[in-house]
Amino acid sequence: MDSVDCNIVNQLQEGLPVCARPFDDVAAQLDIPVDELLARLQRLLDDKLLSRFGPMYNAESMGGALSLCAMQVPPDRFDAVAAQVNAFAEVAHNYERDHLLNMWFVIATEHPAQAVAVISDIEQQTGCRVYDMPKQEEFFIGLKLAV
C-alpha cells in the first residue's frame, strides 16, 4: 500500500455519500482521477486488504441478532472444534484468544430465534458450552483506524 492507498482507506472509513456520483466527491478530496480511485479500490479488494466495500448494517434495527460467543475448548480438540463452528453459515468470524475461554466467534442471524438454535446446535456438536454475550449498549466511536 502506498500513501494514496492509505488516504483512500482513511477517507472511505468516514463513509461514502449517497449521491449519483459518490466516488467523484471522494476522488476530488483525494486529488486523484475517479478512474484511479476505482481501480485502486478494486486492487485493494482483490489483494484482500479490504474485505468489503458497502453498507454497514445495524443488525438489531433490522430485526436480526448479532451475538459475541465464547467457548472453552480443550486445546487438543481446538482445530476440530473450530472446523465444526466455522461450518455454520451464521458464524461471521472466529478468533482464537489467550484465555480459558479460548474461542470467540460472532453469530449473525436474521431472527433472534435462529441464534438460539445455532448455539444449541454448536453445543450439541462440539460438547462445549457456548457463553453468548449479545451487546447491551454500543458506545459511539469517533475516529477510525488510521492506516
Next chain:
Amino acid sequence: MVLSELDRELIAEIQGGLPLVARPYAAIANRLGMTEETLMARLRELQSDGLIKRMGVVVKHRALGYQANAMVVWDIPDEDVERVGALLAAETCVTLCYQRPRRLPQWPYNLFCMIHGRERNAVLRRLAQIVEFHGLQQLPHSVLFSGRSFKQRGAHYVAREDSLPRSAHG
C-alpha cells in the same frame, strides 16, 4: 420500522458490496428495476432510521499491518459503565466499545473494547496510558490478544432469492 419486500431485495443486493463504478446506485437500481433517485431516497431513509450505519470500507486489520488485536475487557460497576464506556470509546485506538452481560462465575467482565496496534507491546503501553490518564486502576480488566483468525466475512442478514418471500416475519 417495517422493511418492505423491496427493502429486503435492496439489502440483499448490496450486502456483498457496492459495485465499483462511477454511478454505483444507478447500477443497483437498474438490477432492481427502479430509478436511481428512488433507490437513493430509500437508502437515505434506511440510514436516517439507523438500519444502515454508513456506506464504507471494512478494513482487514491484519493485512494492513495491525497484527496485534486486543479485546480488552473490564469489570465495571453497572452504574459506572456509561461513564467509562464513553471515555474508552473516545480514545482513538479503540475501534469498538460495547457493554455486554457478565457470565458468572466464568466471566466477570461487562465492558468490551477492541484496541488494534502494530504489535502487542505497543497495545499494552497504550492501554497503560489510558488506565493512568482516566484513573481506571481500581477496575479489574483483562487483555485477550487474538491468535489465529479462522473466518472473517461480513455478516449476511438477509438471505437471497429463494428465501425472500417467506422470511419477512417468519
